[in-house]
Amino acid sequence: MIIKAENISYTYSEGGPFEKEALYNVSITINQGDFVGIIGHTGSGKSTLVQHFNGLLKPTSGKITVCGIDTLDKKANLKKVRTKVGLVFQYPEHQLFEETVRQDIAFAPKNMGLSERETQERVMWAASLVGLTDEILEKSPFEISGGQKRRAAIAGVLAMQPDFLVLDEPTAGLDPSGREEILFQIKKLHKETGITVAIVSHGMEDIAKTVEYLYVMNKGEIAMQGTPLEVYAQYELLEKMGLDAPQITKLMKHVYGVNICTVEDAKEYILGVAHRA
Ligand code: ADP
Numbered sequence: 001m002i003i004k005a006e007n008i009s010y011t012y013s014e015g016g017p018f019e020k021e022a023l024y025n026v027s028i029t030i031n032q033g034d035f036v037g038i039i040g041h042t043g044s045g046k047s048t049l050v051q052h053f054n055g056l057l058k059p060t061s062g063k064i065t066v067c068g069i070d071t072l073d074k075k076a077n078l079k080k081v082r083t084k085v086g087l088v089f090q091y092p093e094h095q096l097f098e099e100t101v102r103q104d105i106a107f108a109p110k111n112m113g114l115s116e117r118e119t120q121e122r123v124m125w126a127a128s129l130v131g132l133t134d135e136i137l138e139k140s141p142f143e144i145s146g147g148q149k150r151r152a153a154i155a156g157v158l159a160m161q162p163d164f165l166v167l168d169e170p171t172a173g174l175d176p177s178g179r180e181e182i183l184f185q186i187k188k189l190h191k192e193t194g195i196t197v198a199i200v201s202h203g204m205e206d207i208a209k210t211v212e213y214l215y216v217m218n219k220g221e222i223a224m225q226g227t228p229l230e231v232y233a234q235y236e237l238l239e240k241m242g243l244d245a246p247q248i249t250k251l252m253k254h255v256y257g258v259n260i261c262t263v264e265d266a267k268e269y270i271l272g273v274a275h276r277a
Contacts, residue, residue, distance in 0.1 A: 001068075002085075002164045002196050003030040003053055008062035009220075010048055022048040024220040025062070030198065032163070035190050037207040037228070038200045040217030041242040046200045049217065050166050053198070054085035067163060083112065086162035090169045092153035096141035101132065101152045104141055108160045126155040129193070130185050147178035151185060158189075164196040165189075171206055183210050205246040208232060208261040216241065233259040 010023040023045050030036060040046050051057040052064050055071040055078040067084045069076050089095075098104040102123055109122040127137055130151040136144055141152060150170065157165065170186065171179040187210055190197050201207045207214070208228040216224040216231060218241040224231055232238070235245030235253075245261070252260040252269070260266050 001029060001031055001065075002034070003028060003064065003066060005029075005052065005059075005064040006062055008052060008059035008064050010052070010057060011060045012048075014060060022220055023052075023059075026220075026222055028215065028222065030164070030196060032196055033194050035197045035210075035212045036199075037211035037214045038198060038217060039202060039204065039207060039214060039243065040223075042202065044217040044241075045220040046217050047168060048220075050087065050168060050198065050200055053164070053166055054087045055081040056087070083160050084162055085164045085166060086157035086160055088154055088157050088165070088167045088170065090172055092157075093141070093146070093149035096149060096153055096156075099140060100138055101127075101141055101144065102137040104152060105137070105155045105159050108156055112160065122159045122161070123155075126158040127152075129158055129189050130155045131181075145178070147174055147181050150174065150178070150182055154182075154185075162195075164198070166198045166200070168200045169202070170199060171201070179206060186210065202243070204232075204244055205248075205262075208246050208249075209264070216243070228261050229259055232261040 005026055005028045007025050007027055008023060009025055012020040012022055026049060038046050038049065048057065052059060053066060055066060058071050064071055066081050069081055071078065071081065096104050098107065105123045105126055106119050109119045114122065132148065132151055132155060136148060141149055170182055174182065183206055186197060189195060199207060199211060211228065214226060214228050214231045215222050223241060224234065232245040232249045235249055238245050248263050248266050249261045252258050252266050258269065260269055
């Protein structure tokens, strides 16, 4: 088990004039090899929740264990937690600062005290996982495309060889082809390495065809959970939470009365109908 959160709540600035309860009674279990999505309106508590996954935040009440470590335990090795859970923040490329992409990806393994040879092996491994070529590794992070920058930043986290990769809005600000590419790489990474992945997003369509299980957050709580199909089938409920199901889901329900959440599945269904007619 990677994450076991039991009734965790979190309040910012507790007792102060700006006190804000951001998480309320959240229980969530994420197992080794899971590929989950966490969706919700802005301010619903997604970022607050995932910062509990690597011990950056500790619950105000409740309990969370990360790879078996209770983060509230005074003796907890939080440094270990942070190498086991790689958290990729929003717009991670803003943290690229070295002269070359290679040096940027090498930053974390170097800091972990690995030898130069081991570090370079990690760099090559992480770069290949996100589809960055040798040529790109020698470039400055400022001369590559937005999508490549984002992949370089993700590779920098992967170079720690975490057990669990958490990506906060990995497609934010990218053009459609950049979005497709990054999700394709994340899906491939999960398939090839079996790494546990959680993607935080408010982009419904993107996530529907990527993850295997979804948690929907609303006002600091987990309001719904299930496979993307199960969740999007309840699109009226999602709309009440200020979320929109993929257009294709609504269309297919309207026209054919079926639950479908990706364009590919809709195409298959429609061709099947045409074939049978
Ligand atoms: P999301 O990631 O879904 O947009 P957040 O977890 O960032 O949501 O925020 C949840 C709630 O907590 C929001 O009401 C937000 O304004 C509040 N919040 C987030 N960070 C802080 C902070 N550092 N101090 C006070 N309130 C915060």
